[in-house]
Amino acid sequence: MIKILSLFSYDFILRALIAGSLVALCSALLGVILVLKRYSMIGDGLSHVGFGAIAIAMTLNVTPLVVSLPVSLAAAFFLLRISSKDSGIKGDAAIALISTSALAIGILVTSVTCGLNTDVTAYLFGSVLALSNLDVWLSIILSVVVLTLFIWFYHRIFAVTFDEPFATASGISSSRYNRMIALLTALTIVIGMRLMGAMMISSLIIFPVLTSMRVFKSFRSVTISSAVLSVICFFIGLVTSFIWSAPAGASIVVANLVMFLIFATVGKIRK
Secondary structure, three states: OOOHHHHHOHHHHHHHOOOHHHHHHHHHHHHHHHHOOOOOHHHHHHHHHHHHHHHHEEEEEEEEHHHHHHHHHHHHHHHHHHOHHOOOOOOOHHHHHHHHHHHHHHHHHHHHHHOOOOOHHHHOOOOOHHOOOOHHHHHHEEEEEHHHHHHHHHHHHHHHHHHHHHHHHHHHHHHHHHHHHHHHHHHHHHHHHHHHHOOOOOHHHHHHHHHOOOOOHHHHHHHHHHHHHHHHHHHHHHHHHHHHOOOOOHHHHHHHHHHHHHHHHHHHHHH
């Protein structure tokens, strides 16, 4: 208990706790939409694109956020376009196409220039030491934007998520809300990569939603449960990584996995 309390005396832990909890919250809210629309792996694709952009930025000696943010936003909109019905490429294939290409470019660039140094590894696998005060403020701004838009447009998001043709027929611009979701997802991925890493950031989008769906069935209950579970699992993972001196990203993913197994067991018992 004393060691856990001492955790809050470190500035880098406090930064990770604030920024990570807010990113986990935003990821869970967006994850509900993405999972139900069968587009959950967009997080994985955008994280790989972000890593490729960061590798190029480090090679050019440019601030990674300046490059990775616009590139990830462009990739998000590009994914929506090429995965449309008239393009002939389905969503999962489009994500695989872009993500593997971006990851390969990133690895190729780093291998022929600086190699997999500490900075590149931190973006690839995550590091609590990599978070700065700027990341905390960006997380706060992001969470305010995501929560405001999600609550304000809740009913329209609900309609677009479950029945897009009906929503369009009702006068709701489905493409506009899809672009908004893609934009917010890209922002969340880029900011969360500093802590979780490109390889594991998508777990914050997928795990809480799938876990909640083992027990809860309505859109509202799954949304609330996902948000709460995501923050709790992040905290448990962060504390575990501090106590056992383990990687934070991997600890958070394992905490989500354990919670998924618990909820899956509870769901089977209820049936």
